Amino acid sequence: MLRRRSSMTLVSAGAALLALAAAGCSSSSGGSGSAATKPATAAVKVPAGALGQPGEIRFCSDISSPPLEFYSNGTTPTGSDIDLGNAIAAELGVKPVWVNTAFAGIIPALQAGHCDAIISQLFNKPSRRLVVNFVNYMYSSEAVLVAHGNPHHVTGITDLCGLTVAAETGTTVTEYLAQQSKACTKAGKQPIKVQTFLRDSDALQQLALGHVQAYGTTVETASYDMSKTPNTFQFAGQPFGQILTGIAVNKPNTALTHAIAQAFAILQKNGTYQKIMTKWGLRLDILK
Numbered sequence: 002m003l004r005r006r007s008s009m010t011l012v013s014a015g016a017a018l019l020a021l022a023a024a025g026c027s028s029s030s031g032g033s034g035s036a037a038t039k040p041a042t043a044a045v046k047v048p049a050g051a052l053g054q055p056g057e058i059r060f061c062s063d064i065s066s067p068p069l070e071f072y073s074n075g076t077t078p079t080g081s082d083i084d085l086g087n088a089i090a091a092e093l094g095v096k097p098v099w100v101n102t103a104f105a106g107i108i109p110a111l112q113a114g115h116c117d118a119i120i121s122q123l124f125n126k127p128s129r130r131l132v133v134n135f136v137n138y139m140y141s142s143e144a145v146l147v148a149h150g151n152p153h154h155v156t157g158i159t160d161l162c163g164l165t166v167a168a169e170t171g172t173t174v175t176e177y178l179a180q181q182s183k184a185c186t187k188a189g190k191q192p193i194k195v196q197t198f199l200r201d202s203d204a205l206q207q208l209a210l211g212h213v214q215a216y217g218t219t220v221e222t223a224s225y226d227m228s229k230t231p232n233t234f235q236f237a238g239q240p241f242g243q244i245l246t247g248i249a250v251n252k253p254n255t256a257l258t259h260a261i262a263q264a265f266a267i268l269q270k271n272g273t274y275q276k277i278m279t280k281w282g283l284r285l286d287i288l289k
Contacts, residue, residue: 043094045264051257052117057096060086061116063104065169065200066218068225068281069122081281085138085265086120088273089248092264103199105171108133111251118261119249122219124173126244134258135247136265138274139283142240143174144220146208149232153214157238159184163191164214167204170197174217177242209233221283 052058064070064078073079078099090097102110104121111119111133125135145166147155153164158177162185168175175197182193198204201218205226208216218226220240227234248265250258268274 044092044267045094045260047093047095047260048256051254051260052095053114057098058086058090058093058118059098059100059116061100061102061107061110061119062086062121063107063169063201064099064101065202066122066222067229068283069221070120071202081277081283082120082122084277084280085268085274086118086248088268088277089261089264092267093260103171104169104201105199107171108249111249117250117254117257122221122246123249124244125247126173129249131252133249133252134255135245135249136258136262137245137247138265139246139278140243141246142220142244143177143242144218144223144240145237146205146216146218146223146226146234147214147237148208148211149235151235151237155215155237158217158241160237161185161193161215162188163193165194165196165212166215166217167196167198167207167213168217169201169204170199172201172218173242173244174219178217224282 047058062070062078062082064072064080064083066080068080069082070078070080078101083099086099087097100110100116102115102121107119107121107123108129110116119133122141123129123135124141125137129135145155145158145161147153153160155161155164158181161178161181166178168178175195178193178195182195186192196204196207196213198207201222204218205216207213209230215237216223216234223234223236227236248261250261265274268277
C-alpha cells in the first residue's frame with residue numbers, strides 16, 4: 002500500500018490497556034473465517050469463562066475497509082487488523098474466528114455475545130468507553146476523497162456545503178459531516194447531502210460511479226483506495242480528527258481485556274506488531 006498517512010502511531014504497552022466504548026445501531030453479522038494455528042503453548046493464559054467458546058476467540062470486524070480488514074479473493078479475511086487479531090490469538094493459545102459484522106451494529110453484536118472482541122478500526126470515543134474497554138493499538142484520522150482532478154475544488158470538509166457525500170453508516174466521519182452541514186446552513190449555505198451505506202466499500206463505489214461528489218472515510222482506507230486505482234481519486238485537503246483506535250471488549254470482561262493487553266505488549270516487544278504495520282504500509286510513531 003502506498004504510504005500516505007502521518008497519523009498512525011504505535012501506542013506503548015502501558016497506554017494500550019483499558020478504555021471503554023459504545024454507540025450502537027442494528028446488529029448485522031455475516032460469515033466467519035479464521036487464520037493462524039493454535040500454538041503448542043500459550044504465552045498468556047486466558048481465565049476460564051473469559052471467552053464465549055473455549056479454545057477460540059471470536060472477533061467482530063466490518064471486513065470492508067482495506068487495508069485494515071477486507072476479503073482476499075472474496076473469501077479470506079486479510080489486512081493489518083486481521084493479522085493483529087491472529088497474532089493476539091496465537092499468544093493466547095486459541096483459534097481466531099472472524100465474524101463479518103456491519104459497523105453500525107458492531108458494538109451491539111459484541112454485547113449480544115456474537116463475538117468476544119472487536120477489531121475493526123474502532124475509534125476510542127467517550128460514548129463508547131461507557132460500555133466497552135479498549136486496548137489501544139494505533140492512531141487514525143478521517144479524510145475526504147474526491148474524483149481525480151477535484152472538479153468541485155474541495156480543499157477540506159468546510160468546502161462540502163451543497164455537495165452530496167457518501168460514507169459508511171455509523172462511522173465517525175458521518176458525525177463530522179453532520180456537524181459541518183449545520184455550520185453550512187448557519188452560514189447561509191446549502192447543507193451537505195450525506196448518503197450512508199452499510200459497507201464502506203459501497204460508499205466508495207458511489208464516488209467511483211459519479212453518484213456523489215465526495216466520500217468520507219479514514220485516511221488509511223482512502224490511501225489504500227488511491228493506491229489500487231491510480232488517477233481515479235485524490236485527497237481533498239488534509240486528514241483531520243486524529244484519534245486513538247483500539248480493540249474493544251465488553252466492559253465487564255476485564256479478564257479478557259487484560260489478557261489481550263498482555264498479548265499485545267508481547268507483540269510490541271518481539272517486533273511482530275511492527276512487522277504487521279510495516280507489511281501494510283502503516284507508519285509507527287512511538288509515543289513518549
